[in-house]
Amino acid sequence: MRKPAAAKAVKTTKASAKPPEPAMDVAVGRRIRDLRRVRQFSLETVAARTELSIGFLSQIERGLSSPSLRVLATLANVLGVGIAALFGASPSADGASDQVVTRGLQRPELKLWRTGVSKQLLSPASADNKLNLFLVHLEPGGSTGEELYTHDGEEAGLVLDGEMLLTVDSETWSLKTGDSFRFASRRPHRFSNPAEDAKAVVLWVNCVTGAG
Numbered sequence: 001m002r003k004p005a006a007a008k009a010v011k012t013t014k015a016s017a018k019p020p021e022p023a024m025d026v027a028v029g030r031r032i033r034d035l036r037r038v039r040q041f042s043l044e045t046v047a048a049r050t051e052l053s054i055g056f057l058s059q060i061e062r063g064l065s066s067p068s069l070r071v072l073a074t075l076a077n078v079l080g081v082g083i084a085a086l087f088g089a090s091p092s093a094d095g096a097s098d099q100v101v102t103r104g105l106q107r108p109e110l111k112l113w114r115t116g117v118s119k120q121l122l123s124p125a126s127a128d129n130k131l132n133l134f135l136v137h138l139e140p141g142g143s144t145g146e147e148l149y150t151h152d153g154e155e156a157g158l159v160l161d162g163e164m165l166l167t168v169d170s171e172t173w174s175l176k177t178g179d180s181f182r183f184a185s186r187r188p189h190r191f192s193n194p195a196e197d198a199k200a201v202v203l204w205v206n207c208v209t210g211a212g
Contacts, residue, residue, distance in 0.1 A: 024111050026063030028072070031086050033061040035079045049078045066114045070149035070190075077151040082208035084132040086110055087121040099124035107135075116142025116193070119204070131207050138164060138200040143192035150189070153208040156182035162200030166191045 036046055043061075047054045052071065059065035060075075067075070069083075076083045087108035102124050111118040116139035123133040136157075148167065158180045166173050166181055168189045175181060183189065185206070193200040 025066045028086055029061045029063040032075055035081065035085060039079060046078055050074050068115055069112055069117055069144045070147060073149055073151040082129060082132050082206055084121050084125060084129055087125050134204040136202040136204045138193035140193060140195050140197055144190045148188035148190050151185050153185040153206060155185050155206045157202050157204040160201045160203055162198050163195055164191055164200050164202055165194050
């Protein structure tokens with residue numbers, strides 16, 4: 001009598017534990033594919049310029065793989081846009097937008113759920129925007145990865161809450177609430193939240209000087 005009840009309980013637990021996050025991977029992949037097609041780039045062209053495999057790019061576009069922030073920054077760089085172009089609706093051919101205000105409840109979000117990093121876009125979304133403002137949330141242990149990465153432009157930010165480790169070139173800084181930073185994005189960099197039980201929140205600005 002007890003064994004069937006136990007088996008039923010285990011089955012129910014597995015069903016309720018299914019994570020919803022992969023839907024984000026599908027949405028991001030679709031935006032990357034749309035940007036690539038607007039620019040009339042083949043998968044082979046993007047693969048050659050990013051040094052990523054065609055198979056991996058195809059998986060990203062189909063939402064079968066969750067890319068890291070480093071990979072997304074590399075793809076956005078090759079596609080000639082800022083990473084903000086991966087937020088919101090599919091881009092138009094000219095990327096034009098007349099939007100001025102973004103309401104608090106309407107912020108597009110890019111959630112890199114495998115790495116514990118999420119970015120809310122505070123400025124209006126447009127594929128041709130050079131200056132973009134983000135609210136970055138780093139879960140405990142969240143990180144862009146061990147590998148340093150680069151892309152066009154400049155970036156700056158202010159730690160609003162928690163602690164962030166920022167590495168630029170060969171130097172690493174521990175930034176806490178109230179600390180700020182600025183550096184050229186072409187300098188190899190990475191960042192992470194070293195805390196085991198506290199989230200970090202950073203106001204982040206990206207200026208994509210090389211896009212367009």
